[in-house]
Amino acid sequence: MTEQIVSLDVSDVRFPTSRELDGSDAMNPEPDYSATYVTIRTSDSAQGHGLAFTVGRGNEVQAAAVAALRPLVVGRSVAELLADPGAFNRELVGDSQLRWLGPAKGVIHMAAAAVDNALWDLAGRLAGKPVWRLLAEMSPEQLVSLVDFRYLRDALTPEEALDILRGAAPGREERTRRLLERGFPAYTTTPGWLGYTDEKLVRLAREAVADGFRQIKLKVGADAEADRRRLSLAREAVGPDVRIAIDANQAWGVAEAIDWLRPLAPLDPYWIEEPTSPDDIMGHAAIRRAVAPIRVATGEHCQNQVMFKQLLQAGAIDVLQLDASRVAGVTENVAILLLAARFGVPVCPHAGGVGLCEMVQHLAMFDYVAVSGTTENRVIEYVDHLHEHFTAPVTLRDGHYLAPLTPGLGAELRPESVAAHRYPEGPVWRELP
Numbered sequence: 110m111t112e113q114i115v116s117l118d119v120s121d122v123r124f125p126t127s128r129e130l131d132g133s134d135a136m137n138p139e140p141d142y143s144a145t146y147v148t149i150r151t152s153d154s155a156q157g158h159g160l161a162f163t164v165g166r167g168n169e170v171q172a173a174a175v176a177a178l179r180p181l182v183v184g185r186s187v188a189e190l191l192a193d194p195g196a197f198n199r200e201l202v203g204d205s206q207l208r209w210l211g212p213a214k215g216v217i218h219m220a221a222a223a224v225d226n227a228l229w230d231l232a233g234r235l236a237g238k239p240v241w242r243l244l245a246e247m248s249p250e251q252l253v254s255l256v257d258f259r260y261l262r263d264a265l266t267p268e269e270a271l272d273i274l275r276g277a278a279p280g281r282e283e284r285t286r287r288l289l290e291r292g293f294p295a296y297t298t299t300p301g302w303l304g305y306t307d308e309k310l311v312r313l314a315r316e317a318v319a320d321g322f323r324q325i326k327l328k329v330g331a332d333a334e335a336d337r338r339r340l341s342l343a344r345e346a347v348g349p350d351v352r353i354a355i356d357a358n359q360a361w362g363v364a365e366a367i368d369w370l371r372p373l374a375p376l377d378p379y380w381i382e383e384p385t386s387p388d389d390i391m392g393h394a395a396i397r398r399a400v401a402p403i404r405v406a407t408g409e410h411c412q413n414q415v416m417f418k419q420l421l422q423a424g425a426i427d428v429l430q431l432d433a434s435r436v437a438g439v440t441e442n443v444a445i446l447l448l449a450a451r452f453g454v455p456v457c458p459h460a461g462g463v464g465l466c467e468m469v470q471h472l473a474m475f476d477y478v479a480v481s482g483t484t485e486n487r488v489i490e491y492v493d494h495l496h497e498h499f500t501a502p503v504t505l506r507d508g509h510y511l512a513p514l515t516p517g518l519g520a521e522l523r524p525e526s527v528a529a530h531r532y533p534e535g536p537v538w539r540e541l542p
C-alpha cells in the first residue's frame with residue numbers, strides 16, 4: 110500500500126432539531142444537533158468519515174479545531190498510519206503546539222476524535238469489515254499496542270490489559286455468532302425529553318415497551334415536582350419491570366443532587382446520569398454513597414481516559430457512559446473499555462446526538478465480543494433522531510441494535526444531507542424563518 114492521505118475536508122453541518130423535536134434537557138434548552146463532519150481521502154480515492162457532535166453555534170469553534178489538525182494528516186502514508194494507529198493517536202493528542210489548548214480535553218480533543226474515527230472508518234472500509242469486527246479480530250497484543258499507558262499504569266498495566274483480552278479470546282467466535290443473531294440490547298431516550306407533554310411521554314413510553322425496550326430514560330433536573338409527576342406517570346406506563354433511568358445533564362450541586370433524588374427514590378429510578386459537574390470525581394462518589402441503590406452513571410462529558418481512570422479508582426460510578434466523539438476516538442475508547450473491564454464496571458455508551466448511535470454500537474459490540482465478554486447490565490442508548498441522514502443508519506429489532514455489516518464506522522452522512530444542512534449556506538438554514 111503506497112497511497113497517501115491527500116485531503117481532509119471539514120464541513121459545519123447543523124440540524125435545526127430544537128424547532129422540529131423539542132428534544133430539550135435541563136442544560137440544553139435549544140439543542141440544535143450539529144456535526145463537524147470530517148472526510149479524509151487517499152490518493153487511491155478511498156475515504157474515511159468521522160464527526161464531532163456539537164450543539165448549534167459550538168460547531169463553528171469545533172470545525173476550526175479540526176482544520177488545525179490537517180497538517181498532521183495530509184501527505185501521510187496510509188500504510189504507516191494503519192500499521193500503528195496507537196502511535197498516530199498519540200501524535201494527534203500530543204502535538205506540541207495544539208496540546209496547549211488541552212491537553213487532551215475539550216474542543217481540541219474532540220477534533221482528535223473526529224480524525225481518529227475517520228482513520229478507523231477508512232481502516233474498516235479497506236479491510237471490508239465493520240469496525241466492531243475489525244477490532245474483535247485483532248490479537249490481544251495488537252489491541253494493547255493501541256493504548257497509551259503513560260498515565261494509566263497505576264490502574265491498568267499492559268500485562269493486565271493482555272490478561273483481560275486473552276481471557277476473553279476463547280469465546281470470541283461464539284459471541285460473534287450470538288451478536289449477529291440477536292444484536293445488542295438498547296434503551297431509548299425518545300420518550301423522556303423535558304419539552305414533551307405528559308400525554309406524549311406516556312404514549313412514547315408505552316410504545317417503547319411495545320417495541321421491545323426494557324429500559325427508557327427521562328430527563329430531569331428542571332423542576333422537582335414535575336420530575337416526580339413525570340417519573341410516576343412513566344412508571345405506571347411501563348410497569349415495575351422495565352428500567353427507568355433519569356438524566357440531570359449536570360443540573361445540580363452535590364448536596365442538591367442528593368436532596369432532589371430522595372423523593373424520586375420510591376419510584377425506583379435505575380440510574381441517575383450526570384447528576385453534577387462531569388469533572389467532580391469526589392462529588393460523584395459522595396452522591397453514589399448517598400443515593401444507593403440508585404446507580405450513578407456518567408461519561409458523555411468525561412474528557413479523557415485519565416478522568417475515567419479516576420472515576421473508577423474513586424468508586425464514583427456504577428455505569429460508564431463512553432462517547433464516540435468526546436475522547437480521542439476509537440483508539441482512546443479501547444483504553445477506556447479495558448479500564449472498565451479491569452474495574453468490573455459495565456459500559457453503556459452515550460448516543461444522544463447526531464451520528465453517535467451509528468458509531469458507539471461498534472464500541473459496545475467489540476466490548477462484548479473481545480473485552481468484557483458479556484451484555485449483562487449493558488445497554489446502548491438509542492434516540493430516534495436524524496438517522497435518515499446516514500448512508501448506513503442503525504437498525505433496531507425488538508429493543509436490540511442489530512450488528513452492522515457495512516464496512517467502516519458508520520459516520521458517513523449522505524451527500525444530499527450535507528449539502529442541505531451545511532451552515533449557514535445550506536437551503537435548510539436559508540429557508541428558516
Ligand SMILES: C[C@H](O)[C@@H](O)[C@@H](O)[C@H](O)C(=O)O
Binds near residue numbers: 133459460
Ligand atoms: C443535547 C443532547 O441531546 C443531550 O441531551 C443528550 O446527549 C443526552 O445527555 C443523552 O444522554 O442522550
